Amino acid sequence: MKRKWAHWILFIFLFQWGGQAVWAAAVEHQARGMEEAGMWPDWLKQAQPWSNIPQQAVVSLRWPEAVVSTMLQAARPAVASGLLQAEAGHSATASATAARPQRSEEELNRAADRQLQRWEADHTGSEIYELLRSGKQPPSDRTYTAPEQPTVYLTFDDGPSALTPKVLDILREEGVKATFFQLGAQAERFPEIVRQTVQEGHRIGNHTYNHRYEQLYSRFDHFWDQIQKSEDVFADIAGVRPDIVRAPGGSFQQLDAFSHYYLQSAGYTVYDWNIDSGDSRRSGVPAAEIIANVEKSPLRHELNVLMHDGAGHEQTVQALPDIIRYFKNKGYTFAVLDSSVKPVQFTLKASKWNQQGVTEEAFVSMFRRMADSTHMQEQARQLVQTADGQGAASAPALTAEAAYAHQDEAMEVQPLRMKVSAHGEARELELKQRKLEGAGEALVPLRQLAEGLGGSVAWDSAERVASVRLNGVLAELAPDQGGLAVVSPDRGFVFQEEARLMLADGSLYVPLEAAMQWFGYHLRWAAVDEAAAGLENTIL
Incomplete structure (x- = not known):
């Protein structure tokens, strides 16, 4: 600006x-x-x-x-x-985001591949890996919408089966919508029921392909493959690719910090429950006991009720009308789950199935494998088209990089050594730089640059804003919007401008020459050696 x-x-x-x-x-x-x-x-x-x-x-x-x-x-x-x-x-x-000429299919695929490379770089890195290895989740910038009225989400697992049409009949009679976490293998057996479920306004969730714990939870790539296989089944049958997931048996000690992070990074939301109807605690649980389990559960503003419509759950079908009437009498409205609903998730614990842990190499490798999936390819293509002004909405897993989806330049990472003379003090900096092909512009990690020059950087994960103090200047940078605000108490000015900012490798990258100007430095390139540059400090 x-x-x-x-x-x-x-x-x-x-x-x-x-x-x-x-x-x-x-x-x-x-x-x-x-x-x-x-x-x-x-x-x-x-x-x-x-x-x-x-x-x-x-x-x-x-x-x-x-x-x-x-x-x-x-x-x-x-x-x-x-x-x-x-x-x-x-x-x-x-x-x-101004509309650009429509890309050819080959150009679109190349742009999507570059977008996925940026997505991988943004979601990996040693700091993120170490946090996950400690059993903690990185802060999420996802937002959810709380309903105004008390709301109950009826959910049915393990279908579809021959019982599912009976469940659909009851829901239609009661004027209620529900969410069905279905298995890909069952969907292949009952494709007409899948289509009927979607056509009647209910929501399909992904419950993996075959529900077999020993296959699903021994390694996350097995779980991922089943999610992708089921997603392809649902897309072929009903034209839907569910972005909501329920882990068979729930997420507790089944999905660890890494598993949750993989799924969230790919745009999925994992839903557990806060009311268990108890209809699967043993074979043939009577309807009266199922109803009693629901009615004795604590009430909250949002309730996620676990039931089953798989084979052998005739008593659940019998109990369903009474369960619906119970919540209606309590003043609840009914809705389907989607990614705007804040998920109920069990306490995060290490997996009881995989005791070997995850190496950093395997962590990065998993993201590369995920990037090859149809799910991520479709999201990347959608985001590129949105940024070109030709799409309807951006993909949830990739929105943080939306400002870069329209760029055609590929990036390569190179080392950069700089010699700095500032305030009579000499410093040597070693930075990673990302070069934009054809533009000649170098992007460097903000924290490396600022701290190398004696400044400090703080990252506000809630607002996704970086605050920098360097050379008597304060600056705030918002990478998602590609802009910054700068205040200089020493020189008495405030300004805002657009800037090329990029999140990658767990770092915020900024254009080197522009950043030096923001903080009152003058950049002078000198042929010190092949990998070095000289820097002269000139207060503006």
Whole structure:
């Protein structure tokens, strides 16, 4: 963004801050010239009483910490909402997603492959691996929508079977929708029932292919293969590829931290339950006992009820009308599960099936195997088309990289050594750089760069914003929106601009030359040797 656009952001802050102490300061900004030049956005004119604001305002060269923090907070919404202006009247989001000529099939496949390479790089790395190895999950940026009314999600596992049409009849009579976690092998036996389930507005979930524990849980690639096999079956029969999964027997001590992370990274949501009807605790559990199990369970705002429609569950079918009436009398509404519903998940524990653990090499290898699946290929193609302005929605597993899906340049990783002279102190930095073919632009890890120059970086996983302090400058970078906000207490300016940012290898990559300018350095390339560069510090 051109700096003239930063001025109105500064005035928003000044107006919101309000106090005369902020108005009285040391660096002049000419509001009259900006207004005469037509630089005030119309929506700002309407939103604020500009006639009450002095035409000249000054800001201290040495702002207190509270003022600096407030300015960054004022700037952040514009970054996070994609309102950064590249030119007057053109948002960064709009320019990044403008429709481009339709790609050939070969071009689309190449772009999808590059997108999957970025997805793999973004979801692997030593820090992530070590966190998973300790049994913990990396923070997730997924959001869920809570229903306004108390809601119950009736779920049926192990079908379809000859009993499923009876379940569908009851649901139709009661005006209720439900979720069916079906087995691929059973779907092949009863394809018409699968199609009927979908046609009547119920949701299909993936319950693996054959439900055999010893095959599923010995290694995650076996579980993954069954999920993919069932997904292909559902796609062939009913044209659906479920993104909701239920592990046979539930996830407790079956899916470990790695398994959950693999599935989440691929765009799946794993659902357990918080009410067990008990209809599978033994063979032939009577209907009265099934109903009693449900009615004695604690009530919550959202309830996920486990039942079964596989062979041998005639008593579940008999109990179902009473279970539905019970929840209706309690004021519950009924809905199907989808990825917008916050999942019920059991406590994360190590797998009781696989005691060997996962090596880092196997961790990365699993992502490469996942990238070869139809599931991920389809998501990547969908995301590329969305970024080209030709798709309906972005793929859930890949949205963090949406800003890069339209790029045609391939990236290669190279080492970079720099010699830095700053404030009379010499430093040597060793960085990883990613070079964009055809562009000559080097992207380097932000943390390596900033900490190598004596600064600090903090990552807000909830808002997905990196905060940097370096050379008297504070900056916040939002990689998902491709923008940043910069404040310099020492030099008295604030600005925002678009930036090429990339998440890969568990790191945030930034353009080297631009980043040095953000923090008040001048980059001077020198032929020190084949793999070195000289850097001269010049305060802007």
